[in-house]
Amino acid sequence: MLKHLWTAARLLVIFIVLTAGVYSAVITGLAQTLFPAQANGSLVRIHGRIIGASMIGQSFTSPKWFDSRPSAANYNAAASAASNYGPTNPLLIKEVKTNLSAFLKENPGIKAEQVPPSMVESSDSGLDPDITPSAAYLQAPRVARVNHVPLSVVKQLIARHVHGRFLGMYGNPYVNVLKLNLALRSWIHRHHP
Amino acid sequence: MTVPGVLGILVFVVVLILIAKPIGLYLYAVYDLRKTWLDPLMRPLERLVYRISGVNEDREMRWTEYFLAILAFNLIGFVVLYVLLRIQAALPFNPAHMKDLGPHLSFNTAVSFMTNTNWQAYGGESTMSYFSQAMLMVQQFLSPITGMGMILAFIRGLSRRNANTLGNFWVDLTRTLLWVSLPFAFVAALVLIALGNPQNWGPYITAHTLQGGTQIIAQGPVGMMNAIMQLGDNGGGFFNMNAGHPYETASAASLMFQLILGFSIPVGLTYYFGKVVKDTRQGWTILGAMLAMFLAGTLIMYHAEAVGNPLLAHLGIHGPNMEGKEVRFGPALSSLFETSTTAVSWGSTAAANDSLTPVGGLVTLFNMMSGEVIIGAWGVGLLGMLAFAILAVFLAGLMVGRTPEYLGKKIQSYEVKMAVLALIVPTFVILGLSAWAVVSKGGLAGIYNPGPHGLSEVLYAFSSGVGNNGSAFGGLDAASPFYTWTVGLAMLFGRFAMYIPALAIAGSLVRKQAVPESAGTFPTHGVLFAALLIATVIIVGALVFFPALALGPLAEHFALWSGHLFGGGA
Numbered sequence: 001m002l003k004h005l006w007t008a009a010r011l012l013v014i015f016i017v018l019t020a021g022v023y024s025a026v027i028t029g030l031a032q033t034l035f036p037a038q039a040n041g042s043l044v045r046i047h048g049r050i051i052g053a054s055m056i057g058q059s060f061t062s063p064k065w066f067d068s069r070p071s072a073a074n075y076n077a078a079a080s081a082a083s084n085y086g087p088t089n090p091l092l093i094k095e096v097k098t099n100l101s102a103f104l105k106e107n108p109g110i111k112a113e114q115v116p117p118s119m120v121e122s123s124d125s126g127l128d129p130d131i132t133p134s135a136a137y138l139q140a141p142r143v144a145r146v147n148h149v150p151l152s153v154v155k156q157l158i159a160r161h162v163h164g165r166f167l168g169m170y171g172n173p174y175v176n177v178l179k180l181n182l183a184l185r186s187w188i189h190r191h192h193p
Numbered sequence: 194m195t196v197p198g199v200l201g202i203l204v205f206v207v208v209l210i211l212i213a214k215p216i217g218l219y220l221y222a223v224y225d226l227r228k229t230w231l232d233p234l235m236r237p238l239e240r241l242v243y244r245i246s247g248v249n250e251d252r253e254m255r256w257t258e259y260f261l262a263i264l265a266f267n268l269i270g271f272v273v274l275y276v277l278l279r280i281q282a283a284l285p286f287n288p289a290h291m292k293d294l295g296p297h298l299s300f301n302t303a304v305s306f307m308t309n310t311n312w313q314a315y316g317g318e319s320t321m322s323y324f325s326q327a328m329l330m331v332q333q334f335l336s337p338i339t340g341m342g343m344i345l346a347f348i349r350g351l352s353r354r355n356a357n358t359l360g361n362f363w364v365d366l367t368r369t370l371l372w373v374s375l376p377f378a379f380v381a382a383l384v385l386i387a388l389g390n391p392q393n394w395g396p397y398i399t400a401h402t403l404q405g406g407t408q409i410i411a412q413g414p415v416g417m418m419n420a421i422m423q424l425g426d427n428g429g430g431f432f433n434m435n436a437g438h439p440y441e442t443a444s445a446a447s448l449m450f451q452l453i454l455g456f457s458i459p460v461g462l463t464y465y466f467g468k469v470v471k472d473t474r475q476g477w478t479i480l481g482a483m484l485a486m487f488l489a490g491t492l493i494m495y496h497a498e499a500v501g502n503p504l505l506a507h508l509g510i511h512g513p514n515m516e517g518k519e520v521r522f523g524p525a526l527s528s529l530f531e532t533s534t535t536a537v538s539w540g541s542t543a544a545a546n547d548s549l550t551p552v553g554g555l556v557t558l559f560n561m562m563s564g565e566v567i568i569g570a571w572g573v574g575l576l577g578m579l580a581f582a583i584l585a586v587f588l589a590g591l592m593v594g595r596t597p598e599y600l601g602k603k604i605q606s607y608e609v610k611m612a613v614l615a616l617i618v619p620t621f622v623i624l625g626l627s628a629w630a631v632v633s634k635g636g637l638a639g640i641y642n643p644g645p646h647g648l649s650e651v652l653y654a655f656s657s658g659v660g661n662n663g664s665a666f667g668g669l670d671a672a673s674p675f676y677t678w679t680v681g682l683a684m685l686f687g688r689f690a691m692y693i694p695a696l697a698i699a700g701s702l703v704r705k706q707a708v709p710e711s712a713g714t715f716p717t718h719g720v721l722f723a724a725l726l727i728a729t730v731i732i733v734g735a736l737v738f739f740p741a742l743a744l745g746p747l748a749e750h751f752a753l754w755s756g757h758l759f760g761g762g763a
Contacts, residue, residue, distance in 0.1 A: 004265035010246040019334045020327040027417040031392035039392040052400045055439040077410040080434035082517045082545035084668035086646035112509025121516040124437035130520040169201030171445025172523030
């Protein structure tokens, strides 16, 4: 056994060098050369200032922006988390009730039956960057009204940001909230400078 | 359920069948010392490794020595990882100033990564320095190879005649790392980074959000770890929320790539098995039985998740259960991934399993409790399935009154006893520890969801530990002393209590003569044997858990549909 332990220790050292050393360094070097944007976190900048990462959801509570999904992590991107509510947990019902009434209040004229579950249930990562296209269209009248932008323009912006399924089969159609809000912001800047 | 959803699942199963043969043939070339295109690079490196470590590559080991070598390698790996976690704060690459881990969490985490479980009682981005993540990654490279060594030794036991030895673990280890793990992970890491994984060693980023707040965004060398985490069926993510975190999986395309990574080696191994025993039908039959159970589980979970939560219908919310799911994946892909992650003994998650519907949760529990044999992780899945195959021929032999044989080897009482032992010890550990948890203060204090769902959390934790899966019903307080130690023990039992009897079977079979096939030989290929195998898995492997499942997910299912809530939270 001692002989095996000695062999094992020497092999472990070699393999640490090969994986944590050589493999890590080569991957980091290639990633920084070939895909610098992704490797450094797909950050989004406005005039050099970092406003977020395109694939990391952020909190939007003001009525002028399209809302993100409810998040159990409060969009803390240094501590991702889910609610972990089970289906028969009263806290789940409470969460959905609270989120639903807030959404209905913010978007008058909408019925509960129109609201997709994803807009009242919290995501897995707590950092979901996306909402469903229907959740975006439901918010369009409010966003148009608050920002004094024609409804047709807002709907066009949404339509331009809808991503389909991968290979037509995998995943759900979605709208990236940060990208949509950035497009809205730049439309407003162009037309109401 | 939607047409694209079901179609996507079916197409994925077809893809798995298509990749089995090429990967199996590559593995055959690697382990049977045929030519591969990596030889000019890897062969000199391999010789160098043996020279430095003093390994004689021509020396073969008996089953006991093979096991001792595995044990020694795992022990050293555990000790080194434990120490490094305990002194994390003093080590480099720690821009977020993470503190040392305590003894409970260090023990749990070191066992977890050494046993290829990757149970995470911590949140990566809030606990681990980049240095520690890289050291966890080392075990993500090495621990799956332990399972690979096990199946290589076992298959040699089945295929060799009148021999004594089962190969050399150090050679199996080195060749797997150099020819399989490193090159596959290298390509996978670059693909994943192109699809959105960060790969940097910089400090966490402070963003000034559009609406005027600030957001600290965790960074790190995600791509390199994600590649081997998925390829090796490790499942221990860089971030707390694992593959659901957008930095680990930015798109459905990335998730599909990670799914194929996770299945690639285990699926290829079934073909490799057939190739080595010189009858590829044997491998296809095993794969067929695995995929049939996998497909059934996926569709059942997808159906349950697509129907959603009836309690919310009263509020006017109709549609799929999206609590704990990401919009870009939706219910179909989330169900495919969560079935996969429990079937492959993998443990990476892209949805919150604690928030699945009761039937969805039942599927994940079934996949783990049946012994992680529905595909299963590197080597150990096929190993468990071959143990079931031995039982299946034994049961068939009893029914027709003949001496059972498997692949030309007589199956006698020693093999059957060992196979039963390999299957019964995990069962005993899961049920025993769960029972202890629900009658002890420490165990009860860690439960998060009220009612039967709480029991499901406990059953899940020990099934995941014993099955070396590593995923969780995340509400459970995995970091509490009770669960760090009990789940830690479950992981050790699950790993080694299966290894010893499995290698003992191999050591016994390798010495046997070949029995010529006769009219009385029960064929172990084809639909009939696949069906017998599935029945054995369900009856021998999973039925013993029925009472526990009746009190957990089944009770919750009926309560849910009769409108019943548990606890007084609302």
